[in-house]
Amino acid sequence: MEKRALFSSKILPYALLLPQLVITIIFFYLPASQAIWQSFLLEDAFGLSSEFVGFENYRHLFGQPEYYKAMVTTVVFSTSVAILSLSCALLLATQADKQLRGGEGYKTLLIWPYAVAPAIAGVLWIFMFHPTLGTLARPIKAMGIDWNPMLNGKHAMTLLVLSATWKQISYNFLFFLAGLQAIPKSVIEAAAIDGASPLRRFWTIIFPLLSPTTFFLIVVNIVYVFFDTFGIIDAVTGGGPAGQTTTLVYKVYADGRLGGDLGGSAAQSVILMIIVIALTAVQFRYIERKVQY
Amino acid sequence: MAGVTLDTVRKIYAGNVEAVKGVSLGIEDGSFCVLVGPSGCGKSTLLRMIAGLETISDGTVNIGDRVVNEVEPADRDIAMVFQNYALYPHMSVYDNMAYGLRNRGTPKDEIEKRVKEAARILAIEPFLARKPRALSGGQRQRVAMGRAIVRKPQVFLFDEPLSNLDAKLRVQMRVEIKRLQRALGVTSIYVTHDQVEAMTLSDKLVVMSGGQIEQVGTPSEVYRRPETRFVATFIGSPPMNILPGKVEGPGRVSVGGQVLNVTDMRDGLPPGSAIEVGLRPEDVQAGGSSSSTLAMNVDFVEELGATQLFHGKVAGAEFIVQASTGQIAADTRKLTLSVDPGNVHLFDPETTKRLGRV
Numbered sequence: 001m002e003k004r005a006l007f008s009s010k011i012l013p014y015a016l017l018l019p020q021l022v023i024t025i026i027f028f029y030l031p032a033s034q035a036i037w038q039s040f041l042l043e044d045a046f047g048l049s050s051e052f053v054g055f056e057n058y059r060h061l062f063g064q065p066e067y068y069k070a071m072v073t074t075v076v077f078s079t080s081v082a083i084l085s086l087s088c089a090l091l092l093a094t095q096a097d098k099q100l101r102g103g104e105g106y107k108t109l110l111i112w113p114y115a116v117a118p119a120i121a122g123v124l125w126i127f128m129f130h131p132t133l134g135t136l137a138r139p140i141k142a143m144g145i146d147w148n149p150m151l152n153g154k155h156a157m158t159l160l161v162l163s164a165t166w167k168q169i170s171y172n173f174l175f176f177l178a179g180l181q182a183i184p185k186s187v188i189e190a191a192a193i194d195g196a197s198p199l200r201r202f203w204t205i206i207f208p209l210l211s212p213t214t215f216f217l218i219v220v221n222i223v224y225v226f227f228d229t230f231g232i233i234d235a236v237t238g239g240g241p242a243g244q245t246t247t248l249v250y251k252v253y254a255d256g257r258l259g260g261d262l263g264g265s266a267a268q269s270v271i272l273m274i275i276v277i278a279l280t281a282v283q284f285r286y287i288e289r290k291v292q293y
Numbered sequence: 294m295a296g297v298t299l300d301t302v303r304k305i306y307a308g309n310v311e312a313v314k315g316v317s318l319g320i321e322d323g324s325f326c327v328l329v330g331p332s333g334c335g336k337s338t339l340l341r342m343i344a345g346l347e348t349i350s351d352g353t354v355n356i357g358d359r360v361v362n363e364v365e366p367a368d369r370d371i372a373m374v375f376q377n378y379a380l381y382p383h384m385s386v387y388d389n390m391a392y393g394l395r396n397r398g399t400p401k402d403e404i405e406k407r408v409k410e411a412a413r414i415l416a417i418e419p420f421l422a423r424k425p426r427a428l429s430g431g432q433r434q435r436v437a438m439g440r441a442i443v444r445k446p447q448v449f450l451f452d453e454p455l456s457n458l459d460a461k462l463r464v465q466m467r468v469e470i471k472r473l474q475r476a477l478g479v480t481s482i483y484v485t486h487d488q489v490e491a492m493t494l495s496d497k498l499v500v501m502s503g504g505q506i507e508q509v510g511t512p513s514e515v516y517r518r519p520e521t522r523f524v525a526t527f528i529g530s531p532p533m534n535i536l537p538g539k540v541e542g543p544g545r546v547s548v549g550g551q552v553l554n555v556t557d558m559r560d561g562l563p564p565g566s567a568i569e570v571g572l573r574p575e576d577v578q579a580g581g582s583s584s585s586t587l588a589m590n591v592d593f594v595e596e597l598g599a600t601q602l603f604h605g606k607v608a609g610a611e612f613i614v615q616a617s618t619g620q621i622a623a624d625t626r627k628l629t630l631s632v633d634p635g636n637v638h639l640f641d642p643e644t645t646k647r648l649g650r651v
Contacts, residue, residue: 186379189346194393194440195367204392208383 032273038266050263057267066243067251067268074247077161078225085165086217089172090210094202096173097180107177114170118228122235125163149237153244156237160245163236164229171224172217179213180206219283223276248272295357295370295447296322296480297343302352304338304504312338314504315352320482320497325474327483329491330501331527336484337452339501343482344373344450356448367396372441373450376457378433380425380440386412387421390439397444404443411439414473431462438470442477449474451483455490467493488528492516500524518557518638522569522645525638531574531602533638534612538570546570546639549608553585554634557649568648571638574602574615581631589614589628596623603628 007013039057043050061067096107113121128136131148140147149155183206191201207214230249233239239246239254246254249272256265297320304313313335320326328336341347343354345366353360361369372393380389387408394404412418415435425433434454441449454470455463471494474481485491491498492512500507500515500523507527508520519525519533526532538548540562544555548570562568577587587607595602596618603614603621605628614621614630621628639648 184377184379186375186377187381189344189366190373190375190379190440191381191392192346193344193366193371193373194444195396196392200396205381211383 035266035269035273038262039270040263041266042263053263057263061264061267061271066246069243070246070248070251073157073245074226074249077157077164077229077245077247078222080157080161081164081168081225081229082218082221084161085168085172085221086214088165089169089217090176090214092169093173093176093180094206096177110173111170113167114174116167118167118231119235121163121167122232125159125166125232126236129159151241153241156241156245160229160233160236163232164225167232168221168224172221175213175217176210179210183209215286216283219279223279226272226275296320296324297326297448297482298355299339299343300353300355302339302342302354303350304335304342304347305350312504313342316501316504316506317352318499318506318509320480322480323478324496325471325481325483325494326497326499327485327491327495328499328501329485329488329527330507332486334501335504336486336501340450340452340482340484343448344371345369370447371450372444372446372448373452374434374437374441374454376453378425378437378457380433380436382425385422385424386417386428386436386439389425389436390443393440393444407443407445408439411443414442414476415439430458431466434458434466438473442473447480449479449481451481453485454483455485456487463490470494488530492528498528500527502527518647518649519571520647522571522640525571525640529573531613531615533571533573534607534610535640536570536572536607536610536612537642538568540564540566540568544634546637548587551587551608553587553632553637555637555639556634557637558639559648559650562648567642569640569642569645571640572612572632572636574613576636577614577630577632579614579616579621579625579628579630581629583631583633585632585634587630587632589630591626591628594623 040052040054041050042053042056092110096103096110116124126134128134129140129147129149131137131150137147146152147155149159187205187209188201191205196204226247227249229247230253233245233247233250234253237245239250248268252265252268252272255261255268259265297318299316299318301315301317302313303311303315305311316335316339318326328339330336338347342349343356345361345364349362353362355361356369356371381392384392390408390411391404394407399407408421409418412421415438417432417435417439420428420432420436425436428436434457437454451470455466458466467490470483483490483494485494491500495512497509498512498515499509502523508515508524510518515524515528519528522535526535536548538546538553541547541552542564543560544558546553546555546558546568553570589603589605589607589612591603591605593604595604599618600615601618601621601623603616603625605612605614607630614628640646641648
């Protein structure tokens, strides 16, 4: 049955909702509507005047080969991070679920990276893999690889994927572990008696039962890579070399802040907003239906 | 088909907690053995050791003529029905039953034949395409049983399979399990804390307490001649009354000065020594002019329909009498109970063991 709270005064429920509404309006609706408005404006180079240009910013944006390049970069980046961080986290979670000695400490340690700020995580990784300063760059070079994320776009992307993955594993791990612990032990035991090997048990019982968690995490991870990796990118590569690690979000910043093209940058954020809304809508619809048990 | 033999089986958990303390038990091929006891008595642990879900700390478990201590659960040729059914929630009823066969590489048409056959026996044919969540508790229970019987195992293991069902369904499923076991003739080991289930289902009843076997026997043996005070009070509802008494002489004990004759009494008990006198609520009669009588003060009466339970005190100890409704007036405050010497059970207050004839 639905729970219904009854208020004696008509003002009280509104008053209770007010703080949340104010926050949402100031930090979301206001900037979002500003962005939408700005995306239709063209500003002069000195920022003294602006003129309404309709969809000109969007038209210009979709005429830029760099924009498509950033899209591809984003897709490559987000797919790699999502796949890598989800599979690593799942592997770690299945191991942690096996109630081993010292398991608690192991779990706590795994959760720590999530508490590290993205920019700091980026700096951490750059210290390890900087072509001349990096402690781990030497052994890589010793193996005969001309490691240089400052000049080589592929190397730069690899480094970004690694650092973004490292940070996201903790989050995924927590959810996977909770998901695993929610699977009744007797179901796994029944499968064992039914003659399924541990690997077969994993793929035919555990993995399907985890699918709601997995699906949720896929969406969350994509959103994470789309937006929250800005700090890592800025600290590790700054979008370079030669724009090869510029994702859609980084391009918003690069064009607007560094390039001074406020209208074009606003148009890009509007498009990003639409992508997130679409992703969230898909998630809600899908989770309500198919993947639930 | 195969019997199951346990030889001084022990289970010691980390921290030196001994859950099962050296249990030896032989279960004949095709028989229905029920392990009963209060929670924490080790009955489930014992069953899980037979299943291979718990390691065996000491002793041996044989299924048929094979020692299975180190054999994987899958290779023990057993099937288990769990308390919460443990159905695979993402698979249809058909797939739930077929899973074990598929894992063993059974040919497809054989799988279909066996699943259909099991579904027919259990009357779950209309639900084969459904997911477990679309089934009622009783139907889920049948699917769990179906999953066990399609495999045609040597031994069925049941871990409190009826405890999640409501009372009415429990009685119905109890009868069905019994009928099914009779029809298939597969050795079955069934764990429960419910003494009614234990009495009605078993060929062989094993009463456990504190990780040890208290008594093994047919249900009527265990009921008629409990070997310990624990068994006496655990089997039977309402439980057996235990009164503090004194040995008067051969075949005679007294409770609060009232002398009772006893048929089943050990020889040579020193007169005057303390003894516990057990009387089942259904074994004493009100009135009568027997030479063995007890006086009872009635506190209140419980109506059960066909019978009434008179609660009160005999010689200062709690006492319950069960009588057919109408036999004793409900407003009776004082009762004289006559006791048949054959219905008196005697126990040692120290060891709690039965002090019957050897």
